[in-house]
Each structure stands twice: as C-alpha cells, then as structure tokens.
Amino acid sequence: MKKILVTGGAGYIGSHTVRQLADKKYIPLIYDNLSTGYKEFVGDFEFIKGDIGDYDKLISVFKKHEIECVMNFASFIAVGESVKLPLKYYKNNLADTIELFRAMVDSGIKNFIFSSSAAVYGLPEVTPITENSPLNPINPYGRSKLYIEEILKDLDISDGIKSISLRYFNAAGASSSGDIGENHIPETHLIPLIMRAILDDSYTLNVFGTDYPTKDGTCIRDYIHVDDLASAHVLALEYLLTQNKSDVFNLGNGTGFSVNEVIQCTEKIAGKKCKLKYSERREGDAAVLVASSDKAKDALRWKSKYNQLENIIETAWKWESSGKRSGY
Structure with missing residues (x-):
C-alpha cells in the first residue's frame, strides 16, 4: 500500500482526508506541529510531531518512510489576521512550504497535493468562477496561496514534481461520525x-x-462539506499517480x-x-x-x-x- 505524508493532518480538513485515505487503502502518515491541529484528531494513525519548515526533520522522515505523495494542509487560514500579520503568513504558508519543497527535491519525492484557496481570485467580476478566471488575490493569505501555485509550476519544469492544487471555496460541516469537526481558535467561519x-x-x-x-x-x-473536500483529495491523488501531470481544480458546490x-x-x-x-x-x-x-x-x-x-x-x-x- 502507498504511504502518503499528510502535513497538517491533525487539522480540520487534513484529519477528514486522513480517514478517507485509510478507507481507500492508502497509509496516511500525519506530520503536524499541533499549532492549530489537535492530537485527538490523529486517532490511531501514525503521527510525527514536526514543522514543515524543519528541513532536517523532513529529510529524516523521507529517509525512513517510502513516501509516494505529500499532501500539504499546513497553513494559516484567517484572512483578516493575514492583513494584520502578513509576515506570519508569508513565513508559514510560503517560506516554510519552500523548505518542504526543498526536502522533497533532495529526497526525490515527485508528487504533491496542495490546499489552495478561492482567495487566489480576489474580487471576481464574473461568477461562477472557473479555473481560468483572473488571479488577483487582495490579501496576504490569498497571495501566499498563489505564490505556492506559481512555485509548483517552476518545480514541475525544474525537478519533475507533479502537483494538483485544489482551490477550496467555503469549507463547512463535520464528519458524520461526530468525532471530528471544525475547531479553529480563533474561529472565523x-x-x-x-x-x-x-x-x-x-x-x-x-x-x-x-x-x-x-x-x-x-x-x-x-459552501462545500469537508468530507467532499476530503474525497476530492483522494481522487486528486489517484489522478496524479495515474496521469502524472500537474493541474488545478476548483472545489465548490x-x-x-x-x-x-x-x-x-x-x-x-x-x-x-x-x-x-x-x-x-x-x-x-x-x-x-x-x-x-x-x-x-x-x-x-x-x-x-x-x-x-x-x-x-x-x-x-x-x-x-x-x-x-x-x-x-
């Protein structure tokens, strides 16, 4: 069975995706610093406490585990906070993610699935919004997501890293089991x-x-249910592993x-x-x-x-x- 490194896997969307990966017979390995995630969301899955900006730790993880793909959910998401604290967002969502990319490149990991956002579109003039709509983010959060998408295009050319960027609209809901759900502090949704x-x-x-x-x-x-987002990640993984090409997709109802x-x-x-x-x-x-x-x-x-x-x-x-x- 293929092992998937799920960074930010103890958070809201990551924890729901971990469960669906397991249901589809993948082996999820959760990597999370628990700054906004929760150990109780990990359940019985294998867990490593770590930061995506920790290059040396990531290298050791990639040496120990045969990772087929990295799914990255490790980002700060509060738009208003990103305006007040832009460096916090550029540090975690951009600079630390670059360290993750560096560790992937140096370890020969070639597949990546990215939690992007509808925030890359900014204030659209036309709806519904398609993937070809103009990209014009209006806050540091949205820009941090767009910059990663652009870096992924470069990494496809330079290092053959294939990626899927999933642009979420408004994630909502909770697992039908009732054991995990939205738990942001502070909550902005x-x-x-x-x-x-x-x-x-x-x-x-x-x-x-x-x-x-x-x-x-x-x-x-x-509004899109978190389990529907999770299922899209699994399908994106299967697409990536079979088609071996990069792409970007909107996810909304x-x-x-x-x-x-x-x-x-x-x-x-x-x-x-x-x-x-x-x-x-x-x-x-x-x-x-x-x-x-x-x-x-x-x-x-x-x-x-x-x-x-x-x-x-x-x-x-x-x-x-x-x-x-x-x-x-």
Whole structure:
C-alpha cells in the first residue's frame, strides 16, 4: 500500500482526508506541529510531531518512510489576521512550504497535493468562477496561496514534481461520525459562529454588510462539506499517480447562499434563534463567490455528496452541540 505524508493532518480538513485515505487503502502518515491541529484528531494513525519548515526533520522522515505523495494542509487560514500579520503568513504558508519543497527535491519525492484557496481570485467580476478566471488575490493569505501555485509550476519544469492544487471555496460541516469537526481558535467561519451565538447567550454574531447587490443584501458564498473536500483529495491523488501531470481544480458546490439564508437554515436545524447584529461591510468582502467545479467533475470524476445546505449544517450542528469543541 502507498504511504502518503499528510502535513497538517491533525487539522480540520487534513484529519477528514486522513480517514478517507485509510478507507481507500492508502497509509496516511500525519506530520503536524499541533499549532492549530489537535492530537485527538490523529486517532490511531501514525503521527510525527514536526514543522514543515524543519528541513532536517523532513529529510529524516523521507529517509525512513517510502513516501509516494505529500499532501500539504499546513497553513494559516484567517484572512483578516493575514492583513494584520502578513509576515506570519508569508513565513508559514510560503517560506516554510519552500523548505518542504526543498526536502522533497533532495529526497526525490515527485508528487504533491496542495490546499489552495478561492482567495487566489480576489474580487471576481464574473461568477461562477472557473479555473481560468483572473488571479488577483487582495490579501496576504490569498497571495501566499498563489505564490505556492506559481512555485509548483517552476518545480514541475525544474525537478519533475507533479502537483494538483485544489482551490477550496467555503469549507463547512463535520464528519458524520461526530468525532471530528471544525475547531479553529480563533474561529472565523460563519456556520460555527452562528452556532456559537445559538449555544452561548453571551455571544452575538456580527453580520458584515446588508447593502450588497444580492437578493437580501448580505454576501453570498459557496459552501462545500469537508468530507467532499476530503474525497476530492483522494481522487486528486489517484489522478496524479495515474496521469502524472500537474493541474488545478476548483472545489465548490456551484450554488451560493446568502449570510441570512445560512443563519435561517441553522436556526431551523437548531430549533433556536441566534443573537446577531448588523454592521458595516468589511473591506475586501466580495458580494458573490460561487465556484464552477465542472473541471473537477470531468477530470477527477468528483461529485459532492453533501449538495444541500441543510445536510452540511446538520453535520456541523451535531459536532458543535456535542461539547467537543476546544473553544472559539
């Protein structure tokens, strides 16, 4: 069986992907510094505590284990924080990832799957967004993702490293088992923050902007279940190993929901209203971000299992209401 190094495998999307890799008879090896990941998400899988910027440790891992592919989930993801602390993001998401690449090159590892982001598109003029849409990130987080995509193109030419970059839209939901889910601290994603406002009477949800050119004035986003993202990673791995060529794919459901619609759906599932307030727009928030994932459906034979917002939110509620979350 092929062994896959999953950097950031103790985090939200990484931990869900690890389980699907195992289901498909791959051997996942989790490599995580636990700065934002959780040891309890590792389960019984093999785990190495380490940083992707630690070249020497990575070299020792590659010498000890026969790694077929590296899947990298080890990045900071808070857009607002990236604006305030750009060097933190360029250090981890860019400089440390380059150290990972250096260790791969020196160890002869030729396959890489990258967690990219819809943030590489910035503020698109046309939706749905295709992979050919202009790349114009407007914050350090998005730029860090785009720079890695560009480096991967260079590494394909220079060292024969084949890669798949997966541009996520809004990851949401939790494992249907209820044992792992979203656990970011601080939490910035809408659905868990709505649930926090439902579960914690002292917390008020802040809705930014009510005057967007949308049906109810709030932003519209494309939500994709974390297990659907995980399945796309497994399919991308199989594509990479059989086709031996680099590519990039959007991952979204292709349907947008407004902030107000997500709030109403969550309240219906929870059976309780959330406390909220409406504020001014946040700088840099696009009115509508919706993906075209036709390319992934065609090339990877990927299909989302959770294509209804209610189904996504139900799994998130099961996790959030279980009391297993570490904090917000």
